[in-house]
Structures are given as structure tokens and as C-alpha cells.
Amino acid sequence: MKEIIAKNLTKKFKKKVRKGIFNTEERVIHAVKGVSFEVNHGEIFGLLGPNGAGKTTTIKILCTLLIPDSGEAYIHGYNVIKEPNKVREIIGVVLAPDKGFYERLTGIENLVYYGRLYGMNKKDAYKRAEELVNLVDLGKDAYRFVEEYSLGMKAKLSIAKSLIHDPSIIILDEPTVGLDPISSRKIRALIHDLANSGKTILITSHNMWEVENLCNRVIMINKGEIVSQGTPKELKEKLNLSYFIEIEVLNADKISDYETSINEKGNLVVKIETQKPNESLIKVLDKLREKNYIIGSIKVIEPTLEEVFARVIGGEKGN
Amino acid sequence: MVRKEINQLLAILEVELKNILRERGTVGFSIFFPILISLSTYSVGTGILGKPPSLELWFYQLIGFTILMITIVMSASSAWYIRQGLLSRRLEYIFSAPVNPIIIIASISLTSGILGFGIFLTVGLIGVIVTYGLSNLSNFFISLLILIIALIPILGINLIIAAATIIGKEPEAISQPVSAIVSTTSGLAYPITILPFILKIIGESMPYYYAAYYVRSIIEGYFNILSLGNLPFLFLYLIFGFVIYRYFENNYIRKEGAYGI
């Protein structure tokens, strides 16, 4: 079953801009222009795009906080426009991770509060909250007032909050913002575990490396439109991005056929840019061996999602 | 040096004034408020006495409520400004920018002061014409000048409120007692002669009482030039406010961080 379905979503924001004291002018921001995608059960799905691309707007539509101008969306078969209450019961959401908490309550107290608003009794909510603060690695900080929290602590608390009612679909808008490397690794592991246990996850992030390691499939949007979609691997292949091969040669100062440089050990490095790494590697190794060069090490550098992003978005922006 | 600061002050003033003017409903309401309240108590007075009381008495309260309105606007907005600033971390930027925070507070107070002045101009004009006809209009315009001077020491009190908001964090909780004490003791809605001795002393030691007194006495023509002798003493509030604000800024915001809204 498709857990999340977005069909042709569009959203415009109208803003009155004041010109002088008495005149106003209506400015229309077309935030989302016909975005469609589907997310399968148990999948981790990434939503990428530059600032202002319309990611948060799309996510708010999916979690019932925004009504689209046109298009439809379904969460676990429920219509987000017509059945918002049903949708809200089964989704857990992180929006603006640094907001949404009472400053004069502790982290735990905030979690229990939301748990109870979701209908849990106090004892269960407390138990669940304690479990979650360990899961997100908030530890003892959970017992401090939120007003003393750092950005990362608030982000952890937000993630815990999104899980408090054990939702089957989890929607995360930049959940790892402000997290240190160890914490974000833990959160990634947590997200993996959640997906393995059958939860469906929609995530946005500006950390391409993270998305590449986490997501089964991604879409990239720019200016409210989808510009590319597929698995991270497919995206790279679609663009014919280059691989880089670096071969360290121990017994040469100069090789004329290739681009070269000197590495930190003082050895010569042969550099090759190619679309077909397997064939090129065999070819170049054969050539080097013919001339009796001794090979120190070989590195094949894959194109990253970041490059895909730069290409797709940068190209668009260049237009 | 001073020129730079005046520039900054004008820049903030412009932004804040634009902000206020955008909210025409609130401005309208602030003008409406003193008129409505004074008419309500006038109606109560009529009911109690069985006949309409003299318009001069209504005018007395009208002026008082107008100044009360100005007080509420001014004290509430500086407290809120601090809170909003802490909440949005804007204050941290401001402290790291080469702008003297006092300039900022001053321009915020000035903005609400200008708003207050506008309220007074409108309401006072209506009141004077209704009560005294056109003959006292020249007095009214002179009273405007005095009001400006009398409002300046209030800036000092706003600084103290701002400082208190830094520690107390709840703007309403801080500005409320100030409004309460000022309203009660400053002879705004009734003469302070009927107050117990201690409250009378409190009222006479704060600038609000004098603002109301100067304005009324000038409009009604019993102004005594000697009463201006209090002004230098009132300006101590300004200095006092600056010192207190500086102290709390240095000892709380900078030491404890802007955490803890």
C-alpha cells in the first residue's frame, strides 16, 4: 500500500505588501506548483531542494496544517483535506525543530503533555517519554527546562515529540539541524530502525550525505516543481556524472598521457575522469603495467548526491 | 559620534513608526478608549447625581485617561520589545551590533511616545472644543509642548521596566503593577488630594502626575510658572533609568546569556 500519496499539489501564498501608508499591493508567491509523489510502506523518502523550494509547504500540506489550492493528498488512504483528524492520529511530525515547546516545562514534561493531548494516560505517556529521551540521546537534559536548551537539544526533543504517540508515518522537516555528528548518527540509526520496524518516513534535509545514506528514494524540488526523482543511484546515473579514478604510482616522476599531481607522500598520482569507471580502470591499469610502473594505491571516487544537487539546481538557477 | 547615534535612532524610529501605522485599528482604539471610558464614568456620574455633571469634570477625566492610555502604550511596548527581542534572539544580534542598546530602547519609547502624542492631540482637541469651545485652543497647543517635555522623564521609567523585563521575563507581569500604581496615584482620573498620604507621596514623586497637572493647568488657564521647578527633579528619572538599565544589561543579559524567556 502507498502510505503517502501526493497528487498535483499546488499552493500559492497571497501577501499584502504595503506601499506607502495607504496603498497595498497583493503579491502572490507560488510556493508549490504541481508536486506529485508516492511513498511506499516502510520506505525512507527524501525531499530535497534549495531554500524556499517549497519543501516545508509540501510537508505542511501532507500533515494537514495547510490546505492546498488544488491537488489531493492521502496519508494511509485518508484524505488530508477532508479527514484531517484521522490523518493527525497516525502521523508524527517535526516542523521547525526549535519551536513548539513550553519554555517553563522540562523536556519530559513537554513530551508527557503532548502524549496526553494525543490521548495517552499520564502513566503511559511518562513511560513512553522516558523511553524516547533515551532513544534520541537527550539523557539527563530531558529534566531541564526547555528555556535552557541548545538548538540540538530542542531538535532531539522535537524528534521525541513526533514519536510520542507511536505513529506509523513520520514526517520530518530538517530533523537533524543543529545536531552534533554523534547525535546525528544516532538519529540516523533511529530512523533506520523505525523504517525497519515498518514505519514510513518522509524527511527533508540539507545534508546531502545524510540523505544519500538514509533515503531509499528522493525527489528534488526547485521553485515548487519536481526537477528530478529516483533512488540516489538513479539520480546520479541519469545525469551521467563523472567518477574520478586516482592511481598512485611509486616509480615515476612524470607520465605524459595523463593528468597528474603529487600527493602528500611525494608520489605521483594519475587522475582520470570517466563516466564508466570499470572499463576505464582496467584500461589505464593495463597501460601503466605495460610500462612497468609500480602501483601504490587506487581510489575510485563516486559522484555524490551533492553534485547531483548542484548540477540540477545550479543548472536551473543558471537559467 | 553623536551624529551616528542620532542616525541609528532615526532609523529605528522610522521602522517602528511604520510598524505602528500599519496597525490602524489599534491606533483608532487607543484614541477611542479615553473618550469611551470618560463617557462611561460621566454616565455613572449622571446616574448617581440625577443630573449631568459639569463638562469641566468630564474634561478632567478625559485628559487623565488619555495620559493613562499613553502610559499603558509606552510601558507595555518597551516591556514587550525586550521580551520579543529575547524570544527571537534579536536582542543578541543587537548587543553584538555597534548600536548602543539604550538608543534602541529610547527609539522604541520615542515611537510609542509619538503614538501617545498623536492620541493626545486627537482626543485633547475634541475634549477642548467640546468643553471650552474654540477660545482655549491656543492654550491647548501650548500644552502640547509641555506634554512633550513631561513625557521625556517617563522614558526613564520605561528603561526601568525594560530592565525588569530582562530579569522577570514576563512583560505583562512587569508592566501591570506599573500601570496600576501610576493610574492610582497620579491624579489622572481623580484629584490625588483624596488619596491616603502615602499614595499621594508616590504620585507626587512620579512624572505622570506632573504631565497631567501641567496639561490641565495650561488648558484651563491656571498654570503657574513656578510649578515647572519640578522638571529638573523629574529628569533624574531619566538618569536613574539609564543607570539601572545599564546595570541589568551588563549583569544579566551579558553574564547569563539571553536564555530564559
Place this chain on the structure above:
Amino acid sequence: MEYKFKNFIITKISAELGKGLKIYTRNKVWIISDLISTPFWVIFLFLTLIFYAQYLLNNINVVTSLMWGIFLFIFMNSFMWAGNSIVQSVESGIIDNIILTNTSLTIHLLGRNITGMIDILISGVIALLTSSYIFGATLSISEPILFFISLIIAVIFYLLFASVYASLIISLRSPWIVTNVMNFVLPFLSGAIPIQLFQKNVADIIIYSPFYYITGQIASAATGVYYVDPYLMLLISIVFTVIMFFMSRIAANKLIQKFRKEGKISLI
């Protein structure tokens, strides 16, 4: 582990009340602020209202009426500020999370309303004591049963009104100014200041205000002076409370609908 979810309103209400109480007891500044302000407000209101006839300060009936007027002023004040607290919920992004939990605005505001009611209790008592100590008002209640019933009706009415009020002010830039002003206006329009003190034609206008049947009823029961028949008043107050119940639902829905359309509840 399995968790039971009951979307019982009771669970939500107790969560809101628990939160409200926790935050209240941690906000010492507010408590102190109220303790300082209340006696001053009481004196201010007293003297303001009696300005035109200061000799009436010796009239126990008038003074007692005014005392109840001020008690009710505090009463309404608390609910208005609770309504105003929606501003903080919006600014802090809490409202998004509240909507996601399918919790109604009225229930959400209960968290602040409960502190309002504690305020009413504390400040109300201070007001009554100040009035009787400084101005010599009598502290007895003329119709205790009616007083009690009308107090309960008023609490329910204003709980609902708080959410209607919240949805009205939320799109303003400076809601706190409006709330401050409303706090002075409402006592006059609601019969909190006993309407016998007004001119007859003004009193005859005030009895068309729904608030009169809610608030004025308490004043009447306390002083024993009725302008409208007590039982008619009771009936009308119940009708208005029911109406307010539906209005609060409509207002909350409208507010959330607006929020979902525009992406935020505009605090422009």
C-alpha cells in the same frame, strides 16, 4: 509495548490543567505582580467611578455595589488575558502541535484559564478585602444560592468566550493593547458596575448586552438589587452560555481553517 489511546476529552483537559498549574507555580513574577497590582487597581477603580459624587464614599450601599463591580472586573480581566495568551501559543509554534493532536482551541486555552481562575480567587479576595478595609463595603452576599449558580454559569460562559476572543484578536498586530482597553470597557457594558448607578436610558441600553446577563447577574445576586427579574435573568444567562458554546466552536474552526489556508494565523 502497546499504548492505549483514548481520545477522551478528560485526558486532554487534565493535560492542559496540569500544564497550566505547573507553569503558574513556576511563574513567581506573575503572582507577585498580581499581589502588588490588585489593591492599587481596586483603589483606582473605586475613586474613578465615584469621581462625580465623592460624598457617596460614605454610602455603604453604593460602596458595596462598587466592590462587586471591581470583583467582576477582575473576574472578566482574567479570562480576557487567557484569551490573549493565544498570542504566545502562536509565536512559540505550540499551536501547530496542538492542532496536530486534534485538540480544540477552547481546551487548549484551559491551561491558561486555570491560572486565570486562581488569579480570580486570589485577586478577588484581595479586592473584597481592600474594599471593605479601605472603603468600608459590607462583605455579605444577599442571595447565596443564586450567587453561586450565576458564578458557575459565568465561569463556563467566559471559558468559552476566551476562545472566541482569542480568534478575534489574533490577527491584530498589538492584541495586548486591545485587551487592556477591553478590560476597562467590558465592566461598563456588562453590568459589573451596577447599572442602577447609570442614567436610566443608559441602563436600558446595557440590558441588551449579553454580558449583562452573565456578569450583571452575579452583581445582582451579591447585592440583592435586581433590575431584571432574577429567574428571567438566570434563564437568559443559560441561553447565552449555550449560544456561546456554539460560537466558540465556530470561532475555533474558523481560526484553524484560516490557519490552514494562509499557513499561519496572521500576527502580521
